[in-house]
Amino acid sequence: MNAVPARAVHGDERTHVESRVRDLLVRKDLLPGVIESVDAEADLWELGMESLAMVGVMVAVEDEFRVEFPDELLTRATFRSLAVITDAVMGLTRGDDRP
Amino acid sequence: MTGDPQRTCRELAGGVLAEHASTVDRDARFPKEALSALRAHGLLAAAAPVERGGLGADVPALAGMAAALARGCGATAMIWAMHQVQLACLLVGEGAPELREAVTMVVRDQLLIASATSEAGIGGALRTSSCAVERDGSGARLDKRATTVSYGVEADALLVSARRGPDSPPSDQVAVLADSARTRLEVLGGWNPLGMRGTCSPALRVSAEFEEWRILPVPFGDLVARVMTPLSHVLWAGVWYGLASEAADRAVRYARARGESAGPPSSSLAEMRWRLAGLEAQLDAAARDTQDVMTGAAEPTVAFTLRVNALKLATSQVAVDVALAAMRACGMAGYSEDGPYSVARILRDLLSAPLMINNERLVAISSQLALVARDR
Known part of the structure; x- marks a missing residue:
């Protein structure tokens, strides 16, 4: 029974979540000098993100948004770009059917 | 090649591998006789699918083959295992037609x-x-x-x-x-x-x-997460499990040869069995998980990575414990470099296990991953 947000609201929400994710990664010192301005679709792995840094990002995002990624989302693919992380966070926070 | 590849591996291990194992070890030389035999039986292409000219062995079968080979010569088994990992990496993704042709040649000509x-x-x-x-x-x-x-x-x-x-x-x-x-x-x-x-x-x-x-089409990081790390850990563990099993069997043969007059058998015999039983179960489960990830049926998640890391950590340590227990059971006959009850080379080979991707580093990584691990 998921309420589909109006397009404008959805767009605003997305921008908001994405910017919170970006601010978080800046605070966590991930890819300093790059993450501040990088395109949301850019591949963070190609930009130098390392596997251990990814774990730090997973923990930080879970704490920031008070979500818990199920194991099937804890992959390199989920943390490939700001856009994909944002999608995953929105999927978990938006009227989710998880307990 | 006809017949069951694992059986062929067992036969070669008891034959050509065992025959040259001690000079290979003594001279620190490449086991060329063993590799020629593996090639002659099509075993270098074990991991390649049948339609590309390989044996089409899945991960559990490959792990069984690694264990079987290790019983004859640990170094030969490890070379074979590492080669299978490289071959599996080459088979991932759709590269340029020239790359595909080169890989076909690797399989057809059993290149190392x-x-x-x-x-x-x-x-x-x-x-x-x-x-x-x-x-x-x-x-x-x-x-x-x-x-x-x-x-x-x-x-x-x-x-x-x-x-x-x-x-x-x-x-x-x-x-x-x-x-x-x-x-x-x-x-x-x-x-x-x-x-x-x-x-x-x-x-x-x-x-x-x-x-x-x-240049392989798949980004190296993805290749590492999906194939290189999990398959390495599973096939190395297969080799170590095979070496430890061989040590345990030698201890049993020693105890039987001594006969009843020597008193009840060493308690090490029981210790080796329960340790090996745990390793076998863990190896089998990780091999099946890795098969699913390599075919794309499952994703290389944090929990998966932790499980294959756990396999590497556990097997590399417990296999050494088993070989030490075998040596205790065999006494001087086990400590000797020669003779049917020698465990010396097996133990020396196994002592490399905690260093191949150093366990200390692997523990540090796994501790980080554990922060976000979820149950299945």
Whole structure:
């Protein structure tokens, strides 16, 4: 029974979540000098993100948004770009059917 | 080849592998007789699908083959296992037609592929490179100082990791299938280790020239997560499990030969069995998980990575414990380098297990991953 947000609201929400994710990664010192301005679709792995840094990002995002990624989302693919992380966070926070 | 590959491995282990194992070990030389026999039976192409000319063995079958080979010669089994990992990496993704043709040739001609992923100044950290692919009008090249390259000098080709280009960060890597014919190898150090001496794994400087299509299509990080790390851990664990099983069997044969007059059998016999039973179950489960990830039926998640790391940590330690227990049970006959109850070479070979991707590093990584681990 998921309420589909109006397009404008959805767009605003997305921008908001994405910017919170970006601010978080800046605070966590991930890819300093790059993450501040990088395109949301850019591949963070190609930009130098390392596997251990990814774990730090997973923990930080879970704490920031008070979500818990199920194991099937804890992959390199989920943390490939700001856009994909944002999608995953929105999927978990938006009227989710998880307990 | 006809028949069951695992059975063929058992027969070869008891034959040609065992026959040359002690001179291979003594002289720290490449086990050429064993590798010729594996080639003759099509076993170098075990991991390749049948439609590409291989045996189509799945991961659990490959682990069983690794264990079977290890009973004859640990170094031969380890070379075979490492080669299967390189071959499996080559079979991932749709590369250029030229690459596909080159891989078909690897399978058809049973070419031996080594791996150069370690690097001076970085060590064994797989996911970081310092050297880079450089390009000019005539093609691409790379120059790498690798700290450990097993059987690199004997290989027909090498899978080499490097930064994608001179401007790429250390973690933006590619894997290159470098043809030995266009690669210069300079041996940088000696090779006189405690065990696994036949793997011939000195430091090498690798200077390769290659065509652009020899760069594998899959980003190296994805290849590592999906194939290279899990399959390495499973097949290495298979080798270590096979070595430990052989040690346990020798201890049993020793106890039986002594007969009842020597009193009740050593309690080490029971200890070895429960330790091996635990390893076998863990190996089997991890092999099936890895099969699912390699076919794309499952994703290489944090929990999966933790499970294959756990397999590596547990097997590399417990297999050593089993070999030590076997040596206690066999006494001086086990401590001897010669004779039917010798456990000496097996123990020396197994002592390399905690160092192949150092357990301390693996524990540090796994502790980080554990922060976000979820139950299944």
